Amino acid sequence: GDSVTQMEGPVTLSEEAFLTINCTYTATGYPSLFWYVQYPGEGLQLLLKATKADDKGSNKGFEATYRKETTSFHLEKGSVQVSDSAVYFCALRPLNSGGSNYKLTFGKGTLLTVNP
């Protein structure tokens, strides 16, 4: 079945450091890929998405590129801030197959802590 594997945390960085959180997936065909962010005490919020190979999703300085050849969707940010401290989830939604294309499969999440 479909699965998402993301790097285990926690990740601790200093402010203005470069961030990479790795995410790889297993799925049939061309799923849509997402990054969600969860701030303390809140629900998940969509951070960015990509729906086809080579698409780049971007938002709030974060970027991720859909790489079909490596089945990856790594999250990057050039200069993190204290306010970026949160849990980040990679997720996929499969291509329409038997009516299951509305279900998201999540990775286990990566806790990021940014220190001043």
Added chain:
Amino acid sequence: NAGVTQTPKFRVLKTGQSMTLLCAQDMNHEYMYWYRQDPGMGLRLIHYSVGEGTTAKGEVPDGYNVSRLKKQNFLLGLESAAPSQTSVYFCASSRQGGQSSPLHFGNGTRLTVT
């Protein structure tokens, strides 16, 4: 715009007790979902609904029941709570089932079963 609202925010139950978690969305979304979040496990889908009056089982449905009597509400019931159901529960909704339709989440309900 409230989005997705979950009640209650916190609850403590004793083993064997029952309760209902309420989820309400004001975005006129067709699809609604219940997830549970456990440390090191990510989010796992319990049940979902693709429209008013319909429900379906997700990845971990045992011990839970759901109802979608109104389009805006999705209820999650625990008939006889067990310590294994201690978790944070998230409700979500989406406009449609298409690949690019994102999920909108509530802020969660933290449930402890003693």
